[in-house]
Amino acid sequence: MQIFLKGCVLIAIFSTNIVKEMQAEIITIGDEILIGQILDTNSKWIATELNKIGISVYQITSIQDDKQHILKAIKEAQSNADIVIITGGLGPTKDDITKLTLAEYFNDTVVLNDEIVLHIEQMFAKINYPFTEVNRNQALVPSTCIPLKNEFGTAPGMWFYKNSKVVVSLPGVPFEMIGLMSQSVLPKLQATYNLPFILHKTITTYGMGESMLAEKIEDWENNLPAFIKLAYLPSFGSVRLRLSAKGSIHEMLDNAITSEMEKLTKLIPDIIVGFDENETIESVIGQLLTEKKQTLAVAESCTGGNIAKIITSVPGASNYFVGGIVAYSKMIKIMELQVDEKLIAENTVVSAQVTEAMAKGIQQKYQTDYAIATTGNAGPTADDTDKTVGTVFIAIATPTAIFSEEFFFGKPREKVIGRASNKALELLRKEILKN
Numbered sequence: 001m002q003i004f005l006k007g008c009v010l011i012a013i014f015s016t017n018i019v020k021e022m023q024a025e026i027i028t029i030g031d032e033i034l035i036g037q038i039l040d041t042n043s044k045w046i047a048t049e050l051n052k053i054g055i056s057v058y059q060i061t062s063i064q065d066d067k068q069h070i071l072k073a074i075k076e077a078q079s080n081a082d083i084v085i086i087t088g089g090l091g092p093t094k095d096d097i098t099k100l101t102l103a104e105y106f107n108d109t110v111v112l113n114d115e116i117v118l119h120i121e122q123m124f125a126k127i128n129y130p131f132t133e134v135n136r137n138q139a140l141v142p143s144t145c146i147p148l149k150n151e152f153g154t155a156p157g158m159w160f161y162k163n164s165k166v167v168v169s170l171p172g173v174p175f176e177m178i179g180l181m182s183q184s185v186l187p188k189l190q191a192t193y194n195l196p197f198i199l200h201k202t203i204t205t206y207g208m209g210e211s212m213l214a215e216k217i218e219d220w221e222n223n224l225p226a227f228i229k230l231a232y233l234p235s236f237g238s239v240r241l242r243l244s245a246k247g248s249i250h251e252m253l254d255n256a257i258t259s260e261m262e263k264l265t266k267l268i269p270d271i272i273v274g275f276d277e278n279e280t281i282e283s284v285i286g287q288l289l290t291e292k293k294q295t296l297a298v299a300e301s302c303t304g305g306n307i308a309k310i311i312t313s314v315p316g317a318s319n320y321f322v323g324g325i326v327a328y329s330k331m332i333k334i335m336e337l338q339v340d341e342k343l344i345a346e347n348t349v350v351s352a353q354v355t356e357a358m359a360k361g362i363q364q365k366y367q368t369d370y371a372i373a374t375t376g377n378a379g380p381t382a383d384d385t386d387k388t389v390g391t392v393f394i395a396i397a398t399p400t401a402i403f404s405e406e407f408f409f410g411k412p413r414e415k416v417i418g419r420a421s422n423k424a425l426e427l428l429r430k431e432i433l434k435n
Contacts, residue, residue, distance in 0.1 A: 021246070022193055023058040024050050025077040029070060029088035029098055030172055033062045042087045042177055053186060054195035054246075055083065065089055070101045074167065082165050083189065088172030090155040098169055099158070103142040106160060110140040113147050113156070120154045148184040152176045157184060166192065197250045201257050203241045203264060205271045206281055206426045210234045213241075217267055225256060236415075237422030238273075238281065273429070281425045282310050288432045289320035294369035294399075296428075298324035299337055299362035301349070302376035302392055306421045322366045327358060337361030350376050350387040352395075352404040359395035360402055370432065371397035372424045373404075378416040392420045398431050 026043045033040050040062060047057045058081045063069045070089070077084040089098030103110050116139035124131045138154045141147050148157030148168075153176040160167040168185055170177045189195075205213060210232050214221070221230055227247050233240040243260060245253040265272060273281050289296060298307050308324040311317055325336050330349055333339040339357040347353045358373035376392030390411055395404035405427065409419040 020194070022055045022083060022195060023081040024055050024083040024085060025058050025081040026060045027070075027073050027077060027084065027086045028060075028062045028172070029065060029086060030062075031065055033088075034064060042172065042174055045174070045178060046085055046087070046181060049181060049186060050083075050085075050189075051198055051200075053190055054198050055189065055193075056198070056246075065097060067097055067101050067104075070098060071105055074102075074105055078165055078167070082193075084165075084167045085185070086167070086169045087177050090169065090171045099141065102145075102158065102160070102167070102169055106142060106144055106162070108142040108144050111143045112136075113139050113141050116141070116147055116149075116156050119149060123154065148180055150176055150180055151183065152179045159185070159188065161192070196246055196248055197253055199245045199250075199253050199257055200277070201243045201261055201275070202277045203261065203275055204273045204279055204281070205239050205241065205268060206237060206273045206422075206429070208239065208268075208271050210239050213239055213268070213271075217241075217264065220260075220263055220267055224260060227253075228257060228260060235422075236418035237426060240277075242277075280314075281422070281429060283314050285311070285425060285429055285432065286314045286317060286320060288429070289370075290316070292369075292432070294432075295320055295322050295366075296370045296372070297322045297362045297366040297368040298371065299358040299373040300324060300326050301328055301333070301358070301374055302378045303374045303417050303421050303424070304328065304378075306417050307372060307374065307424055310421060310425065322368050325362060325365075333358060333361075337365065348386060350391060350393060352393050352406065355393040355395040356397075356402050356404045359397040359404075363397040363402075369399050370428060371395075372428055373397075374420055374424060376407075376416070376420060378420075379411055379413045390416055392416065392423075394420065394424045394427060396424075396427050396431050398435060400435070 026046050028040050028043055032038045043060045047060065050057055061073055063073050074084060086098065089096045099110065117136060120135055120138055121131050124135065135154060141156060141158055144160065146159040148159055150156050150171065153171055153173060155171045157180040158169040170180050214232065224230060228243055228245045231242045231244065233242060241264065243257050245257045247253050273279065273284050300307055305326045311321050327333045327337055330344055333349065334341050337358050338361045339354060343353055343357055355373045355375045358375065359371045362373065363371035373395040374392060377387050377389045379389035390409045392407050392409055393404050394407065395402060407420070407423060409416045
């Protein structure tokens with residue numbers, strides 16, 4: 001049990017939930033997923049939405065369009081979880097076998113549902129499309145299921161409830177699945193079960209590796225209340241720290257997780273970029289430049305336009321981002337950025353001198369307040385320089401100065417480009433905050 005003092009009232013929160021924790025398993029059916037032909041975005045969306053209403057996802061499984069495989073997967077899922085959500089295999093063609101397999105699993109038979117027949121007829125009439133016997137078969141559903149009307153397609157969803165457990169089958173087409181989940185499944189799950197609250201809060205950090213960060217906050221992490229869990233979510237140059245609290249009293253969970261966030265903020269104030277799941281360093285840079293009414297340009301060699309791509313991924317980037325040049329060859333550095341050919345001859349293109357000249361050249365060319373420049377060896381070969389693969393120079397031009405730093409980002413090529421891009425944004429943010 002955890003104890004909190006709020007005002008003059010002593011409040012106790014039990015680490016074990018008063019309400020039963022509900023577990024779900026997601027099964028996606030389709031050979032096209034297993035051969036890499038399409039990406040399984042359904043599972044990600046379903047897991048996110050289930051979490052919002054207090055249901056934890058125990059496992060996600062992708063399987064073939066095969067009856068025995070489907071039967072086995074459902075049986076295993078029901079032994080693991082309270083709720084099984086299946087997507088795929090509900091089309092009108094012969095390879096879509098989920099409906100008949102579910103009927104077999106529940107020792108049931110399929111029957112024609114008149115409401116679904118009428119729904120499909122009306123849909124086809126609106127678009128002047130012929131209604132065939134194949135389409136009528138879409139209205140065949142197991143007799144014990146609750147059909148879920150599909151406003152966006154012909155295949156209905158199916159809800160089975162047996163022994164206090166739920167199995168839901170949905171079409172695999174993403175917009176149809178989302179419509180059925182939003183309009184029918186999620187509200188029905190909330191009405192069926194007494195669900196706990198699951199709260200998440202995220203801090204995005206930049207410039208410190210996962211292991212070093214973990215060491216720095218170790219004591220704080222070890223003293224977290226039992227009902228609050230910490231997850232490290234690392235990416236190039238960034239680590240998101242996500243706190244998750246689960247329980248039956250929303251206000252108390254919110255107070256507790258907010259208190260822990262405040263403690264964490266005091267431990268690592270210098271590397272925190274934002275406090276939202278979607279708050280990225282590029283969006284923070286955009287906010288800072290917009291507030292200061294300042295502008296930015298980039299000159300990229302080894303990062304090949306990746307920094308510009310990241311910056312322009314933020315809506316409204318045109319308010320502060322003027323543009324950039326991918327100065328990949330020596331000739332473009334000289335012609336477009338006015339880098340002195342003698343400077344390149346003396347130092348090679350992978351050098352502090354050249355990257356600073358690139359930053360100065362793009363800043364002057366586009367008349368911006370700030371500029372980023374990168375040059376380096378992303379690999380797999382070092383080309384005409386004496387620098388090892390993975391070496392990158394990053395320069396930042398500010399309204400008052402230009403500086404550069406040398407980094408070694410290792411291999412492979414994609415890692416070098418990603419880490420260099422993110423380090424450049426990190427350096428830029430620090431300079432904007434200084435000024």
